[in-house]
Amino acid sequence: MDEARRVVLRGAGATGMFAAALAAGLLKPERALAASWNKAAFDAKSTIDALQGIGAANPQKSEDIVIDAPQIAENGAVVPVEITSKIPGTTAIAVLIEKNPQPLAGQFQFMNGALPYVKVNVKMGESSLVRVIATAGGKHYTATKDIKVTAGGCGG
Amino acid sequence: MAGPMKARAKMHGDYTDIRVLMSHPMETGLRKSGGKAVPKHFIQNLTVKLNGKTVVEGEISQAVSRNPVFSFRVGGAKKGDKVEISWLDSKGDTNKTETAVA
Numbered sequence: 001m002d003e004a005r006r007v008v009l010r011g012a013g014a015t016g017m018f019a020a021a022l023a024a025g026l027l028k029p030e031r032a033l034a035a036s037w038n039k040a041a042f043d044a045k046s047t048i049d050a051l052q053g054i055g056a057a058n059p060q061k062s063e064d065i066v067i068d069a070p071q072i073a074e075n076g077a078v079v080p081v082e083i084t085s086k087i088p089g090t091t092a093i094a095v096l097i098e099k100n101p102q103p104l105a106g107q108f109q110f111m112n113g114a115l116p117y118v119k120v121n122v123k124m125g126e127s128s129l130v131r132v133i134a135t136a137g138g139k140h141y142t143a144t145k146d147i148k149v150t151a152g153g154c155g156g
Numbered sequence: 157m158a159g160p161m162k163a164r165a166k167m168h169g170d171y172t173d174i175r176v177l178m179s180h181p182m183e184t185g186l187r188k189s190g191g192k193a194v195p196k197h198f199i200q201n202l203t204v205k206l207n208g209k210t211v212v213e214g215e216i217s218q219a220v221s222r223n224p225v226f227s228f229r230v231g232g233a234k235k236g237d238k239v240e241i242s243w244l245d246s247k248g249d250t251n252k253t254e255t256a257v258a
Contacts, residue, residue, distance in 0.1 A: 037200045042217045078221045097219060101186070105219035108228075114204070114211035115171055119227035123184070123219050 042104050047096055047131065050104040054094055056133045059142035062087060065134050067145040076124040076149040083118050085134040085141075090116035092135040099128035124149045161253040165239045172233040172257050174204060176241045177225050184218040198246055199224060205240040206230055233257045 041053025051057050068082035083093055093116055094107040105122050116134065124130075127148040134141045159179025166173050178199060185196035196218055204212040212228050233239075235257055242252035 037215050042215070082227075100219055102217060102219070104217055106214060106216040108215075109213045110211070111213075112206065112209045112211045113230050113232045115229040115231055117227075117229045118212075118214075119225075120216075121221035121225055123182075123221055 038104075038107065041107075042102060044104060045102060047098045047103045050096055050102070051133070054104070054107060054133065056094070056135065056140035056142075059133050059140040062134065062141035062143055065132050065141060065143035067130065067132055067143055069130060069145055069147055071146070072148045072150065073124065074150050076126070076151055078121045079124050079147060079149070080119065080121050081130060083132050085116035085136070087116075087134050087136045087141055089136040090134045092116075092133075093118055094133040094135075095120065095122065096131040096133070097122060097124055097128050098131055100125050103131075161241070161243075161251050163239060163241050163253050163255040165233070165237075165255050165257045167233065167235065167257060171229045171231050172237075174228045174230065174239055174241075175225070176204075176228075176253070177223065178202075178243055178251070179223055180243075180245065182218060182220055182222045182224065196246060199243045200246055201244040202226070203242050204228055205238075206233055207237050208240075 038053060041050050044050035044053050064086040066084040066086065069080065073079040081095060085093055092107065092109045095105045096103040097105055106120060108118050110116050124147065129144045130147055131142060131144045161178050163176040180199050181197060182199065183194050183197040185193060187194045198218040199216055202214040203210055211230050237257040238254060239257060240252060240254040242250060244250045
């Protein structure tokens with residue numbers, strides 16, 4: 001019996017089966033636990049780099065993204081931002097605070113009946129434009145809102 | 157340490173509002189305590205499931221406020237549907253909670 005050959009074959013077979021199972025969608029890795037986190041985009045120190053990081057370098061301006069947030073935030077540590085995209089087929093919304101040390105604050109993907117809506121509290125180091133990117137049909141759209149902060153929320 | 161987590165899902169006509177509160181320090185790495193910088197420690201991933209199907213996947217940064225509160229909306233949910241929410245942070249800690257649509 002050629003033991004080495006058997007081991008190689010067994011290995012090849014197992015790898016092949018694993019690939020086939022992956023392709024067939026049988027092995028769905030739990031994404032939340034697989035820590036899929038866009039480090040490059042979150043670490044980016046400028047809005048332009050962060051937009052590139054999420055693949056939305058040249059977003060098109062849209063009136064159909066509604067950003068509901070206070071014009072003046074007394075406490076930069078907790079600034080409520082409510083976002084609704086009225087763009088049909090929106091599948092993702094990203095929030096960037098342009099003047100934060102790392103602008104990208106979050107990115108949300110919507111599926112299986114979720115509406116393109118999110119409300120989140122963010123920290124703002126200083127007064128800044130808050131930029132929202134909505135993704136629909138592979139295209140990126142953007143809207144901004146200027147928020148004045150009277151007490152910063154980073155460093156505290 | 158992962159503190160308590162609360163969630164509520166309520167029907168509002170044609171959509172269901174899902175609200176969740178996560179207890180987490182969300183340290184930016186910029187805050188100082190006793191002259192020393194407190195290391196970065198924040199939630200990175202969150203997942204919302206409705207009846208076992210993922211409806212929202214979020215990736216967030218340290219710029220989300222301490223003890224994060226999120227609202228999401230789903231269409232087509234019914235009373236009693238199961239909502240599960242989980243998170244994973246930058247140290248690998250996780251927590252989850254579940255509730256039923258009311």
